Amino acid sequence: MDGKARVIFVLGGPGVGKGTQCQKIQEQNEEFVHLSAGELLRQARESGSENGEVIMQCINQGTIVPAEITVDLLRQAMVAHGWEKKRFLVDGFPRNEDNYQKWYDMMEAVEVEYCVFMDCDVDAMAERIKARGSARSDDNPEVFKKRITTYNEQTKPIIDRFSDLGKLRRVDGNLDVDSVYEQMLNILKD
Ligand code: UP5
Numbered sequence: 001m002d003g004k005a006r007v008i009f010v011l012g013g014p015g016v017g018k019g020t021q022c023q024k025i026q027e028q029n030e031e032f033v034h035l036s037a038g039e040l041l042r043q044a045r046e047s048g049s050e051n052g053e054v055i056m057q058c059i060n061q062g063t064i065v066p067a068e069i070t071v072d073l074l075r076q077a078m079v080a081h082g083w084e085k086k087r088f089l090v091d092g093f094p095r096n097e098d099n100y101q102k103w104y105d106m107m108e109a110v111e112v113e114y115c116v117f118m119d120c121d122v123d124a125m126a127e128r129i130k131a132r133g134s135a136r137s138d139d140n141p142e143v144f145k146k147r148i149t150t151y152n153e154q155t156k157p158i159i160d161r162f163s164d165l166g167k168l169r170r171v172d173g174n175l176d177v178d179s180v181y182e183q184m185l186n187i188l189k190d
């Protein structure tokens with residue numbers, strides 16, 4: 001880990017389209033690597049991690065996994081991709097104060113460029129989750145409500161923090177996929 005890794009956080013509510021956009025960016029721009037914190041947690045649980053139980057409980061309650069677990073998984077994924085070679089789109093993290101503090105405590109040699117905030121109406125996000133029809137254990141109306149509460153109470157203040165630091169870039173997540181993508185590319189030019 002000689003050089004600095006460059007990281008862009010991508011935040012927004014459940015179902016806003018974080019994964020869709022980051023995946024598309026990664027596919028069409030080889031400079032970027034997409035890392036979904038939620039996906040890394042789901043994979044860790046499925047592959048028999050010692051933290052599997054706590055991960056499953058948090059996901060099924062719409063609460064946030066202890067930060068050490070998530071930061072460790074993100075670090076491992078970044079090392080596997082080549083620490084300083086790429087720009088990492090870290091999707092769905094940091095979600096709360098614990099995530100934020102532990103990231104900056106544990107991730108030396110990282111430059112956080114800025115945070116992209118995908119802003120969207122809650123009804124649109126609920127519709128998108130419904131339409132996704134996934135097999136995810138948290139994709140049901142009951143857990144969706146809890147995810148929204150966690151997002152409003154714990155993640156919004158982190159988004160506000162990036163804004164106060166002059167490190168927030170907002171996109172209108174209500175628009176169609178291609179229009180959001182266009183806004184994302186405009187931001188990522190910097
Ligand atoms: N879609 C996408 N964009 C669209 C658009 N512009 N117009 C119309 N439709 C659009 O998209 C959702 C659906 O909408 C798809 O069908 C897509 O085609 C369509 P997607 O890109 O999957 O949205 P995304 O924002 O990624 O939704 P996701 O459900 O993944 O968001 P969450 O933030 O809820 O889920 P995540 O996987 O990040 O986290 C799950 C849980 O893991 C959390 O609740 C928490 O318990 C835990 N977690 C942590 O504890 N810590 C972490 O750091 C991360 C996760």
Ligand code: MG
Pocket residue numbers: 018019020036038092
């Ligand atoms: Mg996602």
